[in-house]
Amino acid sequence: MTPPATDTLDTWLQRGLASGELRAADAAFARVAQRLCPDAPLATCLASAVVSRHAADGHIAWLIQRTAPPNGPCSARLQRLLSRTPHAADHPPWLGDGSAPTPLVRHGSRLYLWRHWQREQAVAHALAARLHPTPSPAPVEVRAWLDALFGPPADGHDADQRWACARTLHQALTVITGGPGTGKTTTVARLLATLQGLALAQGAPLTIALAAPTGKAAARLAAALAQAWRALPPTGLPLPTDQLRAHLPGAARTLHALLGQRPDGGAARHGPDRPLPLDVLVVDEASMVDLELLHATVQALPPQARLILLGDRDQLASVQAGAVLAELCLHADAARWHPGTAQALHAATGVAVPAAWIDPGGDALDQAVVMLRRSRRFDADSGIGRWAQAVRQGDVDAVHHLLHHPTADVSVHSGPEDDRWLTTWSAHAQALLQPLAGALPTLADAHPWAGERLAQHGRLQVLCALRQGPWGVQGLNARLQRRAEGTTPALPQGPWGPAGQPWLVTRNQPALGVMNGDLGLLLPLRAPDGGLQWRLALPATQPGAGVHWVLPAQLQHVEPAWAMTVHKAQGSEFDHVILVLPPDPDSPLATRELLYTGITRARQRLTLVLPGGPATLLAALQRRTERDSGLRDAVLAALP
Ligand SMILES: Nc1ncnc2c1ncn2[C@@H]1O[C@H](COP(=O)(O)OP(=O)(O)OP(=O)(O)O)[C@@H](O)[C@H]1O
Numbered sequence: 001m002t003p004p005a006t007d008t009l010d011t012w013l014q015r016g017l018a019s020g021e022l023r024a025a026d027a028a029f030a031r032v033a034q035r036l037c038p039d040a041p042l043a044t045c046l047a048s049a050v051v052s053r054h055a056a057d058g059h060i061a062w063l064i065q066r067t068a069p070p071n072g073p074c075s076a077r078l079q080r081l082l083s084r085t086p087h088a089a090d091h092p093p094w095l096g097d098g099s100a101p102t103p104l105v106r107h108g109s110r111l112y113l114w115r116h117w118q119r120e121q122a123v124a125h126a127l128a129a130r131l132h133p134t135p136s137p138a139p140v141e142v143r144a145w146l147d148a149l150f151g152p153p154a155d156g157h158d159a160d161q162r163w164a165c166a167r168t169l170h171q172a173l174t175v176i177t178g179g180p181g182t183g184k185t186t187t188v189a190r191l192l193a194t195l196q197g198l199a200l201a202q203g204a205p206l207t208i209a210l211a212a213p214t215g216k217a218a219a220r221l222a223a224a225l226a227q228a229w230r231a232l233p234p235t236g237l238p239l240p241t242d243q244l245r246a247h248l249p250g251a252a253r254t255l256h257a258l259l260g261q262r263p264d265g266g267a268a269r270h271g272p273d274r275p276l277p278l279d280v281l282v283v284d285e286a287s288m289v290d291l292e293l294l295h296a297t298v299q300a301l302p303p304q305a306r307l308i309l310l311g312d313r314d315q316l317a318s319v320q321a322g323a324v325l326a327e328l329c330l331h332a333d334a335a336r337w338h339p340g341t342a343q344a345l346h347a348a349t350g351v352a353v354p355a356a357w358i359d360p361g362g363d364a365l366d367q368a369v370v371m372l373r374r375s376r377r378f379d380a381d382s383g384i385g386r387w388a389q390a391v392r393q394g395d396v397d398a399v400h401h402l403l404h405h406p407t408a409d410v411s412v413h414s415g416p417e418d419d420r421w422l423t424t425w426s427a428h429a430q431a432l433l434q435p436l437a438g439a440l441p442t443l444a445d446a447h448p449w450a451g452e453r454l455a456q457h458g459r460l461q462v463l464c465a466l467r468q469g470p471w472g473v474q475g476l477n478a479r480l481q482r483r484a485e486g487t488t489p490a491l492p493q494g495p496w497g498p499a500g501q502p503w504l505v506t507r508n509q510p511a512l513g514v515m516n517g518d519l520g521l522l523l524p525l526r527a528p529d530g531g532l533q534w535r536l537a538l539p540a541t542q543p544g545a546g547v548h549w550v551l552p553a554q555l556q557h558v559e560p561a562w563a564m565t566v567h568k569a570q571g572s573e574f575d576h577v578i579l580v581l582p583p584d585p586d587s588p589l590a591t592r593e594l595l596y597t598g599i600t601r602a603r604q605r606l607t608l609v610l611p612g613g614p615a616t617l618l619a620a621l622q623r624r625t626e627r628d629s630g631l632r633d634a635v636l637a638a639l640p
Pocket residue numbers: 158161178179180181182183184185186187376377
């Protein structure tokens with residue numbers, strides 16, 4: 001439909017608002033453009049609204065030639081206009097080419113908000129500078145470390161892990177992606193041992209820091225690496241093991257804490273003027289890192305410091321804009337290593353790279369990415385492993401097969417009436433809550449008791465996609481709460497609800513030692529006067545430190561967590577996950593990435609609850625989270 005020539009910006013904005021394409025803030029931004037630049041073309045103002053909306057949806061840029069259908073009248077109109085006249089929206093005081101600050105920037109076929117454009121450019125330059133070949137040690141020295149840490153290469157079952165270690169020595173950026181249990185942590189432990197071992201042999205030990213986007217992920221990384229350092233072979237390394245251990249990092253922090261970011265949004269302690277005193281930074285769970293956080297990180301890293309990103313690129317992206325890991329790992333499946341890269345990997349590891357992964361056309365980023373392919377957590381018969389694989393690949397036939405040929409570890413409950421999962425859940429709730437209705441310990445002797453309650457709670461978690469409605473966090477929590485009280489009638493009532501209720505921390509309160517995403521249980525304890533006192537018990541962040549107690553009155557940002565969203569569960573795992581999909585097959589929140597992330601939170605058992613039947617599952621499989629950005633292109637363009 002070609003709009004009548006008399007159409008004004010207001011007409012278009014009204015259409016966009018009426019169709020739900022635009023929010024009031026997007027329309028307001030377009031009106032500001034018109035007010036400040038009265039001679040700006042209609043396309044410039046409309047572009048402001050559309051780009052603002054896309055940014056709110058997590059996109060870094062709006063891609064003019066996007067092949068997917070535009071999601072509303074304003075985008076469609078703009079797309080038609082710009083595909084005929086690419087410069088129709090250019091108006092240098094408002095929409096420029098990025099060489100000077102303007103509210104909007106056009107670069108090729110992408111439109112950006114200034115802030116996103118500037119962040120993307122800065123990150124691209126920082127990453128591109130790290131793709132330069134670095135002086136690397138002789139392959140024979142690397143091989144000595146890898147053979148000592150992995151054992152001599154035998155059947156090639158850990159080839160990808162060895163390649164990841166070797167690749168890290170060739171440039172200052174390494175990206176390691178892999179699904180659950182593919183050995184990301186094991187690999188990074190061996191890689192750090194190799195890097196530090198080689199540096200120590202030169203008499204120049206490295207300063208290494210470990211970080212993750214959330215406190216929980218940081219704690220898991222620290223615990224896993226502490227275990228890996230303990231498991232280093234006592235003899236047989238090129239250096240004495242104790243000497244090496246003394247130089248390996250023990251603690252991990254959140255990226256926010258490492259950078260010294262302030263909760264009020266004020267300037268961070270570390271930035272370009274005050275870089276982190278580091279030679280190597282490892283960032284785990286990098287799928288949760290958005291463009292803004294990566295920007296803050298690379299700004300605070302000295303130019304020569306190595307950056308190692310670890311994560312599962314198929315998981316949900318961060319809530320904020322950007323899907324950095326997925327974008328850097330775009331070609332990870334095919335590897336696309338140059339013949340030279342493959343040769344160097346062979347020389348340093350003793351394992352030849354298969355021809356299928358060698359491609360002279362691979363770009364510089366491809367050379368820095370290693371994908372770990374073999375899950376050690378799920379064997380070939382594991383239903384969870386097969387579901388994860390089928391969903392990751394969007395393989396509809398495989399999902400149909402799994403629906404019709406159930407495995408022992410995965411159950412599917414289909415239709416709104418199928419509530420067998422509630423029976424399983426009730427048994428879990430009863431095991432969790434029953435001890436709270438009996439004799440209670442005092443705070444002084446509650447540690448093992450509370451630790452057992454936390455362990456029991458970690459055995460099962462209900463996850464869902466939505467926040468609102470009967471199948472969202474709110475409805476499910478209310479339903480499960482009633483059910484929990486039904487299973488254990490004599491539960492004492494605490495300040496926010498009955499004893500044993502799980503609570504999710506929704507904002508960092510570092511002074512209390514609690515972080516966004518922490519899960520705790522509200523527990524009653526016997527007070528010295530014989531009454532009750534209440535504490536939220538959280539797993540201590542230091543491994544082996546038991547339970548961390550917090551006074552409920554001190555916590556300001558918590559919500560009930562019998563059920564929680566898959567987003568909030570990212571970075572956590574549970575023995576049994578009950579994953580509840582929305583009843584409506586058209587729900588935009590049920591995406592392939594959400595399904596994959598939810599499924600891979602389960603270690604031993606998975607229950608899929610499909611109130612809308614299998615159609616919801618099949619629709620979710622087809623729905624991808626798309627995040628438009630130009631990061632990959634910008635990195636390659638920034639290469640010297
Ligand atoms: N090369 C290897 N040889 C022997 N065992 C290994 C090897 N790599 C990994 N494992 C084992 O496989 C399991 C999973 O490894 P790891 O925890 O490193 O994977 P991950 O990808 O970090 O997992 P997660 O999904 O939990 O983050 C661990 O028990 C680990 O000890």
